[in-house]
Structures are given as structure tokens and as C-alpha cells.
Amino acid sequence: xxxxxxxxxxxxxxxxxxxxxxxxxxxxxxxxxxxxxxxxxxxxxxxxxxxxxxxxxxxxxxxxxxxxxxxxxxxxxxxxxxxxxxxxxxxxxxxxxxxxxxxxxxxxxxxxxxxxxxxxxxxxxxxxxxxxxxxxxxxxxxxxxxxxxxxxxxxxxxxxxxxxxxxxxxxxxxxxxxxxxxxxxxxxxxxxxxxxxxxxxxxxxxxxxxxxxxxxxxxxxxxxxxxxxxxxxxxxxxxxxxxxxxxxxxxxxxxxxxxxxxxxxxxxxxxxxxxxxxxxxxxxxxxxxxxxxxxxxxxxxxxxxxxxxxxxxxx
Amino acid sequence: xxxxxxxxxxxxxxxxxxxxxxxxxxxxxxxxxxxxxxxxxxxxxxxxxxxxxxxxxxxxxxxxxxxxxxxxxxxxxxxxxxxxxxxxxxxxxxxxxxxxxxxxxxxxxxxxxxxxxxxxxxxxxxxxxxxxxxxxxxxxxxxxxxxxxxxxxxxxxxxxxxxxxxxxxxxxxxxxxxxxxxxxxxxxxxxxxxxxxxxxxxxxxxxxxxxxxxxxxxxxxxxxxxxxxxxxxxxxxxxxxxxxxxxxxxxxxxxxxxxxxxxxxxxxxxxxxxxxxxxxxxxxxxxxxxxxxxxxxxxxxxxxxxxxxxxxxxxxxxxxxxxxxxxxxx
Numbered sequence: 001x002x003x004x005x006x007x008x009x010x011x012x013x014x015x016x017x018x019x020x021x022x023x024x025x026x027x028x029x030x031x032x033x034x035x036x037x038x039x040x041x042x043x044x045x046x047x048x049x050x051x052x053x054x055x056x057x058x059x060x061x062x063x064x065x066x067x068x069x070x071x072x073x074x075x076x077x078x079x080x081x082x083x084x085x086x087x088x089x090x091x092x093x094x095x096x097x098x099x100x101x102x103x104x105x106x107x108x109x110x111x112x113x114x115x116x117x118x119x120x121x122x123x124x125x126x127x128x129x130x131x132x133x134x135x136x137x138x139x140x141x142x143x144x145x146x147x148x149x150x151x152x153x154x155x156x157x158x159x160x161x162x163x164x165x166x167x168x169x170x171x172x173x174x175x176x177x178x179x180x181x182x183x184x185x186x187x188x189x190x191x192x193x194x195x196x197x198x199x200x201x202x203x204x205x206x207x208x209x210x211x212x213x214x215x216x217x218x219x220x221x222x223x224x225x226x227x228x229x230x231x232x233x234x235x236x237x238x239x240x241x242x243x244x245x246x247x248x249x250x251x252x253x254x255x256x257x258x259x260x261x262x263x264x265x266x267x268x269x270x271x272x273x274x275x276x277x278x279x280x281x282x283x284x285x286x287x288x289x290x291x292x293x294x295x296x297x298x299x300x301x302x303x304x305x306x307x308x309x310x311x312x313x314x315x
Numbered sequence: 316x317x318x319x320x321x322x323x324x325x326x327x328x329x330x331x332x333x334x335x336x337x338x339x340x341x342x343x344x345x346x347x348x349x350x351x352x353x354x355x356x357x358x359x360x361x362x363x364x365x366x367x368x369x370x371x372x373x374x375x376x377x378x379x380x381x382x383x384x385x386x387x388x389x390x391x392x393x394x395x396x397x398x399x400x401x402x403x404x405x406x407x408x409x410x411x412x413x414x415x416x417x418x419x420x421x422x423x424x425x426x427x428x429x430x431x432x433x434x435x436x437x438x439x440x441x442x443x444x445x446x447x448x449x450x451x452x453x454x455x456x457x458x459x460x461x462x463x464x465x466x467x468x469x470x471x472x473x474x475x476x477x478x479x480x481x482x483x484x485x486x487x488x489x490x491x492x493x494x495x496x497x498x499x500x501x502x503x504x505x506x507x508x509x510x511x512x513x514x515x516x517x518x519x520x521x522x523x524x525x526x527x528x529x530x531x532x533x534x535x536x537x538x539x540x541x542x543x544x545x546x547x548x549x550x551x552x553x554x555x556x557x558x559x560x561x562x563x564x565x566x567x568x569x570x571x572x573x574x575x576x577x578x579x580x581x582x583x584x585x586x587x588x589x590x591x592x593x594x595x596x597x598x599x600x601x602x603x604x605x606x607x608x609x610x611x612x613x614x615x616x617x618x619x620x621x622x623x624x625x626x627x628x629x630x631x632x633x634x635x636x637x638x639x640x641x642x643x644x645x
Contacts (some may be wrong), residue, residue: 056633058553060435064545064595065439066513142435145509145564152511153547162438162445 008071048074065163066152069132076154080123088220089259090120094189094268097214098129103168104271105206106133106175107279107295108216109303110183113225113244116259117218121175123157124266134167135175136202140240161205163168168209175216176202181241185230191222192307194300200285200292203274207282207291212271215295217302220264223313225249262313264305269298316377318363318409319384320353321345323492324425327519328383328526329356337531342375344368345384357402363405368472369412372419379421380413381530382406387427387493388456402458403465410469421477423529424466427541428515429456429585433592440597443482443537443566449592454583460593463537470535474632479529484541484596487616488519489623498590499582500624504552505570508561512548512593518616521609538605539596540615548590555621556630564591578621 010213029040051074054060060070077179084090098104111247118135125133135151136159142148143301157163159176167174182195206213249256274281281287316334319325320343333355334340343349343356362373363384372380413419429548431441434449447460462491463480470478470520485495517525517540525540552559562570571582601607611619626634 023644056548056553056629057556058550062545062547062550066511066545066547066593068547139436148435149509149511152513157439158436160438162440166439198492248387 015114046145053279064165065134065155065157067132067134067273068153069153069308072132072154072247072279073126073227076150076239077126080119081127084120084123084221084264087259088120088224088264090124090264090266092124092266092268093125095128095172096230097268097271098125098131098173099212099214099271100129100131101171102211103163103211104173104201105168105211106173106212106216106268107202107299108175108177108218109192109299110177110179111191111218111245112184112223112259113227114259115177115184116224117221118175119154119175120221120264121216121218121266125173125175129173131173133175134172135179136164138180139271161201164171164202165206165209168205168211172218174291178183185227185242185244187230188222188226188228192219192303197296200288202296203288203291205280207274207288210275212273212275212292213295214271217264217267217297217299217306218267219285219303219306219310220262220313223262226260262315263315265310267302267306269302272298316342316344316372316375316379317356317370317381317383317450318344318405319386320345320358321347321349321602321623322383322386323351323490324522325383326351326353326356327490327523328381328425329457330354331523331527332381332530335527335531338413338564340375340376343370344371350494354392357609363409364400366408366412368408370417371411372416373438376418377416379423379530380409380419381423381425382409383425383516384409385425385427385455385458399458402455403461405463407599410465414469414473414520419473419476421530421533421593422466422469422479423526424462424478424480425481425526426463426466426482426609427455427459428484428541428594428596429589430459430463430482431594431596432456432585433512433589433594435592437592440595441539443539443600449588454585456585460464475542476531479534480537480632481525481529482537482539482596483522483525484515484517484539484613486519486522487516487621491519491620494581494583494586496620498582499551499555499557499620501557501574501579502628503558503560504555505560505574506552507567507587507591508563510564512590513545513595514548514593514613515545515595516613516616516620517541518611518619519611521611521616524610525605526604532606534605536600536603536604539598540601540605540609541598542609542611542616544613545577545593545595546613546617548593549598551617554617555624556625556633557627558629567591 062068101263122133122135132155135156137151137156139158141151162176178198179195225246227244227246231243233242317325318330320329326349329341329343341356343353343358344361347360359371361368362591377428386398432447432449436448466480567587571587574580
């Protein structure tokens with residue numbers, strides 16, 4: 001009987017010639033994979049195949065919000081990563097301000113015509129803080145086919161106090177962009193001027209669950225699609241908040257959908273504690289407005305500071 | 316007394332109650348005689364839409380009424396108007412009869428989570444206090460909302476009666492025959508393009524056990540009942556190993572009509588929105604106040620149902636492919 005390793009090598013050499021057509025030979029395939037991707041690559045291909053197998057047999061977990069961690073980690077975030085790292089060259093500061101466990105509410109400024117800042121923040125939090133960021137999105141997102149489906153699978157849920165408090169109460173990290181469409185759809189001339197922070201619902205959600213609020217300032221997203229005009233009549237007809245006109249859209253058609261490669265800076269600020277307020281503070285509108293203003297002011301000041309540090313829009 | 320015993324769910328609840336030695340006599344009420352074996356249940360042929368029901372309650376000295384007589388599909392009731400008649404008018408008459416009967420001390424109503432509707436503005440999970448966000452004007456969800464309205468009215472007028480309303484997620488299991496099980500049993504399963512509903516199921520055994528639990532204990536209130544966890548619609552169909560046909564939302568209604576004509580499954584518009592947006596309910600109160608622990612999670616209940624079906628086309632194809640590859644490999 002020949003020694004084990006020798007026998008295996010012989011098998012690999014002989015198999016394609018004598019038995020099956022090369023495409024169906026697993027040993028040969030294994031060798032090709034190893035040659036192409038190296039030892040590490042073989043493991044990665046195996047992981048991918050295992051992932052495909054899980055997807056096809058439906059053998060994965062979805063939480064009650066529809067968050068599909070398997071799909072998010074294997075497909076959605078890897079697709080975003082080159083966009084954030086190579087295209088926008090995101091620089092991150094203050095990651096240590098994101099709590100490593102327990103609930104927390106990350107509040108950020110919203111801009112850029114398309115909500116790419118939300119997606120990039122989600123990726124940054126996943127890569128740097130190693131926790132999934134559960135985002136809160138407008139109901140329009142869940143009305144739209146595909147977008148709504150992907151948003152739910154990527155961990156988004158409806159921006160309502162019910163959902164926010166449920167997530168925070170479970171100890172999840174929640175991201176919210178309280179400016180909403182007012183922030184994302186504002187004209188380019190008003191860039192980096194924060195809009196009204198909703199009705200402060202996010203502050204009362206944080207107060208009720210006693211979690212800290214982490215202000216997050218995003219510089220760079222304003223320039224990806226400079227919004228110079230809005231086809232308001234068509235927007236009303238379609239029931240969407242705005243139809244953007246940018247220097248390249250709709251002029252260049254689909255090419256105009258490529259975001260400009262602006263340089264991004266994301267800074268997470270000092271957490272603002274909400275657990276030392278008295279009971280019932282969440283129902284005190286004056287207090288809620290004050291905290292909302294405090295968060296808004298912090299983000300606005302950080303934005304100005306970051307803009308001073310940025311050398312130019314694209315570098 | 317159990318209503319709606321000629322249909323499967325009602326018959327099983329009645330049998331389960333009759334098997335309990337602590338319960339004296341179980342009366343089964345329905346318009347048509349049941350096809351299923353009822354065992355120790357005494358069948359009384361009566362129509363809940365008719366005031367005669369009051370005489371039955373008085374003559375038999377009924378102390379507990381279990382109302383499972385809400386019909387989910389127009390097809391089985393003989394049309395939408397007749398379905399509404401049974402659900403809404405039937406419940407009204409039944410409650411009117413109960414109100415006149417001093418002996419009635421308990422009412423258990425099998426309702427459904429369809430009372431919450433389904434839509435893009437829904438919260439991720441409904442608790443018992445939340446009002447529906449989507450307005451539904453058709454089918455079972457409208458009936459269920461009206462039925463619950465009458466039940467609340469009854470509870471106000473007869474505060475001495477212990478009223479439990481059980482909002483149950485879709486029943487599923489090998490023996491359940493409902494629009495949802497027929498939908499999943501189709502050889503090619505149509506879904507709405509671009510949407511993936513979140514689904515919750517309650518295993519049929521858990522459903523029957525919950526009705527029994529509410530009947531033997533005094534648990535007034537409204538409770539959501541569902542298995543733990545959720546399945547997305549695409550995931551459920553993949554688990555079945557069946558091919559999917561994704562149709563755009565504007566053709567969903569006509570697809571449903573074709574499916575209905577082919578007698579494969581029976582869809583109402585509220586079921587289409589349910590299969591578009593999905594719905595999930597919070598079951599905290601089921602554990603804390605109702606004190607009930609379902610044996611099956613949503614996924615386990617669905618797997619039990621799947622095992623009762625034959626393997627789907629995709630499963631067959633992949634096992635053939637695997638066998639073929641294995642043969643080629645030697």
C-alpha cells in the first residue's frame with residue numbers, strides 16, 4: 001500500500017485524463033482553486049460555497065425586524081467596502097466613543113441627495129466598532145420595491161418610536177438621521193447647515209430606554225451629488241419628496257448616478273448620557289427640545305471644525 | 316359550547332376540550348354536520364346567525380362559549396357576502412344570545428393577527444395596544460376587526476363574563492388546510508416582485524392547546540399568539556425547495572384571480588398585502604399574562620408543515636444533480 005500523500009497526488013494527476021470530464025472533477029477543481037487563490041483563497045471559496053448552500057436551502061436566521069445578518073455580512077457590506085475605502089477614502093475619528101456593548105443611539109447629519117451616508121456609516125461602525133448598526137429609515141423606503149426589501153435585510157427598520165425603543169431596549173446600536181428628507185434633499189448652496197432635527201422623537205426614545213446619544217458628524221457626503229435643482233411637479237406626481245437635478249443628472253443619464261469621489265471625514269463625538277434624567281423626562285417637551293438642540297449644536301460645531309481641517313473637497 | 320365545529324380547527328378544539336376530564340359536556344355547533352370524527356363532543360345542528368342559538372344556550376345551560384366560527388376564505392363559505400354574514404352577523408347573534416344568558420361566565424374568541432393589517436408604515440412588531448396603521452377594507456381582516464369590536468362591546472355590557480380574545484398568527488402544520496398552506500403547497504409559488512414579507516406562524520397543536528388553556532383558566536384580555544422568531548417569505552419558500560415566480564405588484568391581483576380559478580389557493584386582497592409587507596406581533600404578554608409557551612417556533616412549525624408536503628421541484632432537481640455528479644465521480 002503506498003503512503004497516503006503520494007496516493008492523493010497521483011489521483012489528482014490522473015483523474016482528469018481517465019475518468020470524468022475536467023469540469024466535473026472535484027479534485028482537479030480543488031487544485032485549480034488552490035493555484036488561483038492560494039491556500040487562504042481555498043478557505044474563502046469554501047466559505048462562499050457554504051454561504052450559497054445556506055441561502056439556497058433557506059437555512060439562516062432573520063430577526064423580527066427582518067435583519068438578515070448572514071446576507072449583510074457576506075454580501076451587502078463587502079459590496080460597500082470598496083466604495084467607502086477606495087472611492088470616498090473615509091477617515092474615521094472617535095471610534096472609542098461608540099460603546100462596545102449595550103444600547104446606544106448614533107445621531108448624524110444627513111446629506112447627499114441619496115442616503116449613501118447612512119450606508120457608509122453602517123459599514124464604518126461594523127468594521128471599526130465590530131457591531132451591527134441598525135438604522136431607522138422613512139416609510140417611503142419600505143414602500144419602494146427592492147429598496148425596502150434590501151433595507152430590512154440590511155438591518156433598517158421604520159423610523160418610529162415603537163421600533164427605536166424596541167431596538168434600544170434590546171441593547172442594539174441604532175443609527176438615526178433626524179433631518180430626514182429635509183437634510184438629504186437640501187440644495188447644494190445650503191451644505192453643512194443642519195436642518196431642523198425632526199420633533200426630537202429620537203431623544204425621547206433614548207431617554208425612555210436610558211441609552212447614551214453619540215453625535216456623529218459626516219463631512220464629504222454633501223458633495224457626492226450636488227443638488228442644484230428639483231423637478232417639484234414630477235416629484236409631486238410620483239409621490240416622492242424631490243426629483244434631483246445635479247450637474248450630471250439627468251444630463252448624462254445613468255452615468256450621472258456615479259457619486260463624485262469626495263473625501264469623507266466621519267467623527268463620533270462624546271456620548272451624551274440620558275440615564276441620569278428623572279423619570280418622565282421623555283414626556284417633558286422642553287427638556288427634550290433642549291437635549292435635541294444640544295445634540296444638533298454639537299454636530300454643527302464638529303462639522304465646522306472638520307471642514308477647517310479638510311484640505312480640499314476631493315483630497 | 317364550541318362554534319364552527321364542522322371545520323377542522325373548530326373540530327380539533329372541541330375534541331381537545333372533550334378529552335379534558337375536568338370539563339363536563341362539550342357541545343359542538345355548526346350549520347352542517349362535521350365530516351371529522353368528533354369523539355365525545357355532542358353535535359347540535361344550529362346556525363349562529365339565527366336567534367335559535369339563544370334557546371340552545373338556555374336549554375343546555377352553557378357556561379363557556381368558545382367562538383372559533385370565523386371563516387377565513389370566501390370560497391369555503393360560498394362567496395364573500397355569505398362569509399361576511401357568517402363572521403359578522405353570526406358573531407353579533409351569538410353575542411346577543413350570550414348577553415341574554417345569565418349562565419354564561421366565559422367567552423373565548425379565536426381571532427387573528429390580521430386585525431393589525433399589513434403595510435409599509437407598520438412597526439416591526441405589533442403589541443396588543445397598537446392600532447392598525449394600514450386601512451383594510453376587504454376580507455378577513457375587516458371581518459376580524461368588526462368581530463373584535465362586537466366582542467369588546469359585549470365585554471363592556473357583561474363585565475361579569477371573562478372574555479379572552481386570542482389573536483393568533485397563521486396556523487400551520489400537516490393537518491391545517493388554509494389559504495396559507497394551500498399557497499405554499501402550489502408547485503410554483505408566486506410572490507410579489509421586490510418585496511419580502513416577514514411571516515410568523517403558530518403550529519396547529521399550539522393553537523389548539525392555547526384555546527384549551529384559555530378555556531380552563533380565567534385569563535381575561537387580548538393576547539397575541541405566535542411561535543418565536545420569524546421567517547421571511549423567500550426563506551420559507553427556499554426551505555420548501557420550490558421555485559418562485561416573482562410577479563410585479565400591479566399584476567398581483569390578476570395573478571391571484573388566475574390562481575383562484577385554477578383552484579390552487581384562495582386569495583383576498585388583504586392576503587396579498589400580507590404576503591407583500593408581512594407582519595409580526597409581540598408575544599411578551601402571551602408568556603407573562605397568558606402563561607402559555609408554544610411548543611414550536613415559527614421555523615419549527617414551518618418545517619413540520621414542510622415534511623408533510625412532497626419535496627419541491629428545486630429539491631428534486633438538486634438531489635438529481637448531486638446523484639448525477641456522484642455517479643460521474645465514481
